Amino acid sequence: MQAYWTRDDVSWYRLHLADKNYSVKATEDPFGDVNILEIKSEWSGGKSVSQTLGPGELYDRVAQAFLAAKKGAA
Numbered sequence: 001m002q003a004y005w006t007r008d009d010v011s012w013y014r015l016h017l018a019d020k021n022y023s024v025k026a027t028e029d030p031f032g033d034v035n036i037l038e039i040k041s042e043w044s045g046g047k048s049v050s051q052t053l054g055p056g057e058l059y060d061r062v063a064q065a066f067l068a069a070k071k072g073a074a
Contacts, residue, residue: 001069010037017065023050024066034070036063 003011015022025038039062040050053059 001072013066013070015062015066015069017062022053022062022066024062026066026070034067036066039063039066 001013003013005012009027011026011028013024013026015024021042023040023042024036025040027035027037029035039053039059041053041058042048042050053062
């Protein structure tokens with residue numbers, strides 16, 4: 001899984017899950033541990049719009065899918 005934007009030690013990744021797109025902001029240490037800082041749901045209806053997800057079932061589901069994809073890409 002490739003980051004679409006990286007700066008210093010923070011990277012943004014795109015994830016497609018259940019017909020929706022998400023952006024995941026994460027850090028990764030040299031040992032491969034990943035820390036998710038923020039998840040945004042994104043949609044486009046002529047304009048690109050995003051909404052930051054708060055704690056809850058959807059956040060947990062997206063985080064688990066991201067970590068599984070990240071681990072599978074390693």
